[in-house]
Amino acid sequence: DELSGKTSHVIVGSVGTAKYAAAKSLGLWVVTESWVRACHEAARRVDESEFAPEPLRGLVVACTNYDGDEREAIKATLAELGARYTGALDQDRTTHLICDEPFGDKFEHARRWNVPVASARWLAACRAARDCLDPADFSPVVDDRPVSRVEQRLCEIERALEELDPSDLFSRCRCYVHDAPDDHRRAAPGFALCLRLLHRGHGLAYPRFFKDLVSLVVVPPDSE
Numbered sequence: 001d002e003l004s005g006k007t008s009h010v011i012v013g014s015v016g017t018a019k020y021a022a023a024k025s026l027g028l029w030v031v032t033e034s035w036v037r038a039c040h041e042a043a044r045r046v047d048e049s050e051f052a053p054e055p056l057r058g059l060v061v062a063c064t065n066y067d068g069d070e071r072e073a074i075k076a077t078l079a080e081l082g083a084r085y086t087g088a089l090d091q092d093r094t095t096h097l098i099c100d101e102p103f104g105d106k107f108e109h110a111r112r113w114n115v116p117v118a119s120a121r122w123l124a125a126c127r128a129a130r131d132c133l134d135p136a137d138f139s140p141v142v143d144d145r146p147v148s149r150v151e152q153r154l155c156e157i158e159r160a161l162e163e164l165d166p167s168d169l170f171s172r173c174r175c176y177v178h179d180a181p182d183d184h185r186r187a188a189p190g191f192a193l194c195l196r197l198l199h200r201g202h203g204l205a206y207p208r209f210f211k212d213l214v215s216l217v218v219v220p221p222d223s224e
Contacts, residue, residue, distance in 0.1 A: 014058025015132040054082025055126040063098035064106035102140045
């Protein structure tokens with residue numbers, strides 16, 4: 001089953017194999033099994049270009065850190081590109097993880113298990129190129145800056161809150177978000193994360209510290 005100098009065609013069930021990569025690099029015809037059936041039915045060699053595999057054919061892809069609409073869009077794109085979506089990250093079956101924010105349980109497990117991780121830009125690029133591009137060229141980033149451990153934890157909490165319906169979690173909390181003296185700081189991700197957590201849990205966030213009103217002081221992680 002090894003490629004040789006006489007090999008002209010490679011029939012693939014998945015683009016995630018070493019043989020697929022070798023065939024592409026050697027300029028061989030890469031086709032699906034449908035090409036063989038078409039040749040048999042036509043009793044002749046038919047045009048190979050009509051039977052090229054989908055860009056992500058045979059891949060099993062999970063995603064994380066997306067809301068419902070974003071997740072559905074990713075699932076539709078994966079189906080269009082020939083991949084299969086899986087809701088669980090499986091060490092033995094999942095071939096890739098789609099993730100725009102580089103943190104969370106699935107992201108950490110993917111790194112530990114050497115599962116390739118790419119942002120959703122990878123899907124768009126593969127669709128445009130009609131080929132399975134290297135996911136390493138589409139690594140997830142957050143605003144081109146490193147992400148602190150504290151901020152990672154806050155985002156993980158926020159994801160958990162989305163599933164738990166935290167309508168009354170902070171209902172008795174009156175909070176002042178410290179270390180936000182100007183518009184630049186207020187636009188910082190840690191500050192925004194804190195406000196989102198408070199608002200989702202129906203907490204109150206004060207713009208200044210009021211000794212008789214504020215029951216909790218929150219320090220965002222941006223300055224860590």
